[in-house]
Amino acid sequence: MKHLSEGFVPVTGGNVYYRKTGDGPRVPLLVLHGGPGGMSRESDPLRELGDDRPVIHYDQLGCGNSDRPEDLTLWTVERYVEELAQVREALGLDEVHILGHSWGTMLAAAYLLEQPKGVKSVIFSSPCLNSSMWERDQREYLKQLPQESQDIIERSERENTTDSAEYHQAMIQFYERHVCRLLPWPEELLANMSKSNHQIYGYMWGASEFTVTGTLKSFDVTDRLHEIDMPSLFTCGRYDEATPNTTEYYSSLVPDSEFHVFENSSHMPGVEEPQEYSKVVREFLNSQAK
Incomplete structure (x- = not known):
């Protein structure tokens, strides 16, 4: 697997850093990291999938290696959705699979509900799709x-x-x-x-994982998940903040979706069970037409 490229993409509010790994022939995978305010991981085991398909990570604006403006008006779901579309366009990702982790699943869901073209499948990894349930x-x-x-x-x-x-x-x-x-x-x-x-x-979000006081406090897309009409996989750890019961409930709202629990993980199976995590994601993606 070779490290293809890294660089910056201009988006609303500044420039965001991206890292593209691998040159496999299949449709690329775009990874949306958690947070809000988190960053992509250099050692993410999903990069191993580069032999199948290019794997693209990017640090959302304000995060990681990306620009860090301090304008609070930039921190909205709507602007992050716009940023995701801008990253796709800049990198020529006409066809793409999307994996969101944690807050990244909120972003993925909000983006998919805009009905963008060319998204072949979605993986909701340790999802939060209703803040009050979380x-x-x-x-x-x-x-x-x-x-x-x-x-x-x-x-x-x-x-x-x-x-x-x-x-x-x-x-x-x-x-x-x-x-x-x-x-x-x-x-x-x-x-x-x-x-x-x-x-x-x-x-x-708020002061901690377990107290939501920020602008995402009322976030809830459960009544619209049925609109996601593509192959979908929901995953979580057995001890995950995104509990198996709630994750399975989300999965039940998306037609024909799949559900998987990593038995030895909590919220970060990519860290806790990296080989199993990349294996499950690889098998799901490779089971699609592309």
Whole structure:
């Protein structure tokens, strides 16, 4: 597999970085990273699929190696959808498969509901397609934390002290159970987390994974998922924030979609079970006509 190219694409608000891996003959795969405010991973096992098809990652505006404007009006689902269309056009992705992870599934769904041409299939990896259902599921998980941690979280959120060290420590306990169970966390994951754009995350999402206070608080596309008329795969980890029950429910709303659980993962099967993750994605994509 060879590393084909990397560069920048102009989009509304600035330039975004992309990395294109592999030169396989099949229809390219475009990967939408999580966040909001996250970034693509250099060691993403999906890059192994480059022998089948080009795999394109890009850092959304404000993230990773892309420009980092501080204009809050840029951080809307609508502009991210526009950005996705601009990336596709600039890179000549007339036909494409799309994989979104976490927040990337919100972006993928919003984009697909615009009925763009040329999308051959979609993979919703650890999806969040209804913010209130997501928050409900995390609240159930929080009940499994030590009572002291639950009390710290409740008090910090009530008193608006979510920037405190004790809240951060309670948050880490949750993350080690439901975000990435591979301990210690890989250096790249820690580095990427430290590079996250916390302004975007806080503005669009909130203080933590389990409390939605930002502009995505009312996000819900469940009543329109039936409009997605293409081969679709929904995946999650057994211990995922995107719980198996909720992910399977989303899957049930998309006609003829497939559903898969990674038994030894939480929210990052690409980190926790990289070989299995790339294998499942490869098999799904290769089962399509292209």
